[in-house]
Amino acid sequence: MLRFSFEKIFFSHFLEHKRVVCAILTLVFFFIVSLIVLNGRPVALAEPLLMADPAFTPRERPGVLFDHDGHMELADCLDCHHAFENGRNIWEYGMETQCSACHTATDRGRLGLRRAVHGQCIGCHAQQPATGRAPVMCGACHVRGGGQP
Incomplete structure (x- = not known):
């Protein structure tokens, strides 16, 4: 009498192709780990961004290498x-x-472009410990003669 044995078929097939199965399991493992580590964040950028919004024309200071x-x-x-x-950040x-x-350069109010940008950066920098890593003075970010437009 023939008896069907799932274990025999599965494990004998697995042993024949164990390198392929191990490679696939390794790829799946690293994919899952990368999702956990990145936590939905974009891949890091290789070089600093030049923040020079075209709405700021004419410029009083050069753009910022960020x-x-x-x-x-x-x-x-x-x-x-x-x-x-509705009061929630949905970005x-x-x-x-x-x-x-969203913010206009001509608006001189709280939500105008200049105040919004500077409030975002300087507001956060001012909360950081005085380690020298978080500049709050204009020339520390807007470096004249640094090649930025």
């Missing part, structure tokens, strides 16, 4: 990026990131 990677280590994306709806990776998309 170390996005360094800031990703210190803050969550939603600490800087925002899109408010997600892939949504608009240019401040002038």
Whole structure:
């Protein structure tokens, strides 16, 4: 009498292809770990971003070379990026990131572009310990003669 044995079939097949199965399991493991580690964050950028919003024309100071990677280590994306709806920040990776998309340069109020950008950066920097890593003076970020527009 023939008897069907799932274990025999599965394990004999597994032993024949154990390298392939192990490679697949390893890839799945690293994929899951990368999802946990990144926690939905975008991949880090290789070089600093030049923050020079075209809405600021004519310029009083040059744009800012922004170390996005360094800031990703210190803050969550939603600490800087925002899109408010009904009092909640609904911003997600892939949504608009240019401040002038919502804030206008001609508005001199609290939500005007200049105050919004500077309030976001300087407001956070002022809360950091005095380690010298978080500049609050204009020339520390807007470096004249640094090649930025």
